[in-house]
Amino acid sequence: MAYVGVGALALATTGVGAGRGFLLGWVAGLAYFVPLLSWSGIFVGALPWLALAVLQALYVGGIGAVCGYLQRDGVRPLVVALAWVVGEFARSTTPFGGFPWGRIAFSQADAPLLAVASWLGTPGVTFVAALVGALGALAVERLLRVRSATASPRRWVAPVAASGALILLFGPLAIPRPTDGEPLQVLGVQGNVPEMSLEFNAQRRAVLDKHVSTTLQAAELVDGGQLPAPDVVFWPENASDIDPLRNADAAELIARSVDAVDAPLLVGAVLREPEDHVSNVSLLYLPGEGAVDRYVKQRPVPFAEYIPYRDFFRFFSDKVDLVARDFVGGEEPGVMTVPISDGQVVLGIAICFEVVVDELMRENVQQGAEVLFVPTNNATFGFTDESVQQLAASRVKAVELGRPVVHVSTVGISGLVLPDGSVHERTELFTQDIISGSVPRRTELTLATRLAGWPERVAVAGLAVAVLGTVVARRRG
Numbered sequence: 001m002a003y004v005g006v007g008a009l010a011l012a013t014t015g016v017g018a019g020r021g022f023l024l025g026w027v028a029g030l031a032y033f034v035p036l037l038s039w040s041g042i043f044v045g046a047l048p049w050l051a052l053a054v055l056q057a058l059y060v061g062g063i064g065a066v067c068g069y070l071q072r073d074g075v076r077p078l079v080v081a082l083a084w085v086v087g088e089f090a091r092s093t094t095p096f097g098g099f100p101w102g103r104i105a106f107s108q109a110d111a112p113l114l115a116v117a118s119w120l121g122t123p124g125v126t127f128v129a130a131l132v133g134a135l136g137a138l139a140v141e142r143l144l145r146v147r148s149a150t151a152s153p154r155r156w157v158a159p160v161a162a163s164g165a166l167i168l169l170f171g172p173l174a175i176p177r178p179t180d181g182e183p184l185q186v187l188g189v190q191g192n193v194p195e196m197s198l199e200f201n202a203q204r205r206a207v208l209d210k211h212v213s214t215t216l217q218a219a220e221l222v223d224g225g226q227l228p229a230p231d232v233v234f235w236p237e238n239a240s241d242i243d244p245l246r247n248a249d250a251a252e253l254i255a256r257s258v259d260a261v262d263a264p265l266l267v268g269a270v271l272r273e274p275e276d277h278v279s280n281v282s283l284l285y286l287p288g289e290g291a292v293d294r295y296v297k298q299r300p301v302p303f304a305e306y307i308p309y310r311d312f313f314r315f316f317s318d319k320v321d322l323v324a325r326d327f328v329g330g331e332e333p334g335v336m337t338v339p340i341s342d343g344q345v346v347l348g349i350a351i352c353f354e355v356v357v358d359e360l361m362r363e364n365v366q367q368g369a370e371v372l373f374v375p376t377n378n379a380t381f382g383f384t385d386e387s388v389q390q391l392a393a394s395r396v397k398a399v400e401l402g403r404p405v406v407h408v409s410t411v412g413i414s415g416l417v418l419p420d421g422s423v424h425e426r427t428e429l430f431t432q433d434i435i436s437g438s439v440p441r442r443t444e445l446t447l448a449t450r451l452a453g454w455p456e457r458v459a460v461a462g463l464a465v466a467v468l469g470t471v472v473a474r475r476r477g
Contacts, residue, residue, distance in 0.1 A: 002107045003169075005032065006133030009060075010080045011141060013067040025064020029057025036102050039384035044319055048303065056091060056099060063087040066463070070470055077134035077161070079466050084130035085123050085459035092358070096302040100356040102389070104129045109392040114421050115175035117400035121448035122358055123455045125396065128168055135165035177399060177420035181440025184345055184371055186416065187230035187261070188408040188435040189214050190427050191239060193379045204241040207410065210432065211239040212253045218434045219260035227436050230263045231340040236408045237268040237280065237352050238377040244269055244283070245291065258285045264338045267291075268351070268375045277328045280305065282349050282375055284336060296330025297351040298360060334360070335367045345370055345441060348403070352376040355405075356393045358453070365401045365449050370441040372397070372405045379411045383429055387413045395421040402446040404439035 009028050013021040033053040041049025066083040070076070084104060092100035105125035108114050113132075116125045142158035191211030194203050215235075221227040242250040244267070258265040265285045270278050280297040300306050306326035307313060313320050334349035348364025348371070355361065355374045364372060374394050378387040391413050394405045398417045405417040415426040416437045425435035 002104050002129050003133040003136060003165075006080065006084065006104070006130045007137035007140070009064060010067060010076070010134045010137040013064050014076075014141065015071060016068045018065040018069040021068020022061045022065035024068070026057050026061030028064065029060030030054070032060065033057050033102065036389075039381040039386035042382045042384060043380055044322070047317055048319070052099070056102070059087050059091040062090070066467070070466055075466075077131055077138055079463070080134035080137075081127045081131035082459050082463040082466070085127045085456060086463050088126055089123065089456045089460065092356075096308055097299060100358070101353075101393075103356075106356070106389065106393050106396055109395040109421060112170050112173045114396065114399055115172040115177055117396050118175065118177060118402060118446045118448055120455050121362075121400050121451065122396060123459065124448065127455070127459065128172075132165045132168050135161045135168070139165070178402070178442075178444075179419050179440055181370075181419075181442040183438040184340075184441050185228050185231045185438050186234065186371075186406050186436070187218055187227070187232075187263075188234045188236075188406060188414055188416070188425075189218065189239075190236065190409060190412055190414045190431065190433040190435070191215075192411055192430060192432040207238065208240045208242055208250060208253060211235055211410075212257050214432055214434060215257040215265075216260050218436075219257075219262075221434070222261065227434070228438075230261060230436070232338055232345065232347075233258075233261050233263050233265045234373060234375065234406050234408045235265065235267045236377060236410045236414070237282075237375040238270065238379075238410055239375075240267055240269040242270075243272045246272060251290070254285060255290065259287050262287050264340065266338075266347075266349075266373065266375070268377070274328060276325065278325045279330070280327050280351055281330075282334075282336075282351060282373070284338060286339070293336055295334045295336055295349045295351070296332070297327070297354065298329045298331070298334070299354050299357055300327040300329050301353045333363050333367055335364055335369055348372045350374050352390075355390065355397060361397050361401060362449055362452060365403060365445065366452075368443075369403065370443060371439055372401065372403045374405055374407045376408070377410045378413075378429075387411075387429060391415060391417075391423065395423065400446065400448045402444060402449070403442055406439065408435070 012024050033056045037053050063083045067080055070079045088103050092098040105122040108125050113125055116128050139158045139161040191214045194206040222229050244250040244254050267283045269281055269283050271281055282295045283291045284293040286292050302308050307320045307323050336347045338345050346368045348369025350361055394407045394417050398405045398419050399421045402419050408414045412427045412429040414435050415423040417423050425437050427433040
């Protein structure tokens, strides 16, 4: 449907000018983001959900304005595709660090265009998908002209545009997606929560107990030969919202778990530090040693983990105080060297929302990560598609960066994502489950990793040239 949506907006904005183009784009954005982000209002009401959807739709309005203003027939599909890349770049970086969720690329996890991610990254997938839609729109528009008695267009344009769209759509099937590498045996623990609501935070001990009991069950299965012994064990985000570095009882439960599985354990925890704030972390525990390393989430989510301008936004809703303490972001990348039985493995950690932040995921791989780990907590979103959307992002990132992703949620959906984007050991929502399997350790850098942010820079420059050229041409005319 991404191609249809882009194509429909391209058709609707043809020749309408910037103002009407903006309105059409904004309406299209609302039609997309209101249902897409419905999960954000499950337990906090419609206001945050609709406010977020309206804000995100404004960026699509900007795309519509550009498409309505630029009427270069020969290169219009290219301009439309550039506008989508630039619009998503703006949405991913502003305001408050941006909201990269729901980009066109993340809708392509099951499409042939997924392979483009390894060459041109997430922006490149968006570009090609938008170009397919825009070429389709051009083909439709030219066919309509052909049938019009008042026009005599070039009849070859429609079949050429349609053929180009098909080549772009299916051509990426030829792009290789290697999955080889030294195997790493992993075990993920989806402990579930006692109650599906925002109040899971008030049941911190019960959540911890569930992850401990599931881990002990996994240890019994390993001891009985029903599961292979893991090299590393993974707990999700918020598995221990009781600070295990300050609470002896929580520390003892985690120590019991790590000793039972006899393997390094990554624990998603909330630390009561720095003063008057909290930190969202992944702690590395080793058997007999306790916590030896940590990664602090670098990008806390605005209005979910911290409230910017709290006094101002309290004027609109007192729900801002549901976030009693602001989370503070870390400053170090999520790269962690973990000792295993036959050496060590370098993990790249991105907590929850960070999976959609291009530069954080890419930096992990650039600094040596062989396997990526995405601990997440989806307990506050009920039986919605939020978890499905997040897993799709992990799949795109796996292909883009050429790394497997161990995607572990408190409540699901969890799974092991291979570097080709396929998912194994996929779990269901709100179940207590164990995922066990082997993933390849990889060190080769994809072209997308090497290019880093250049595709977006080129798109910004290209669109700027197109806009400037149109302005100059119209002034001369």
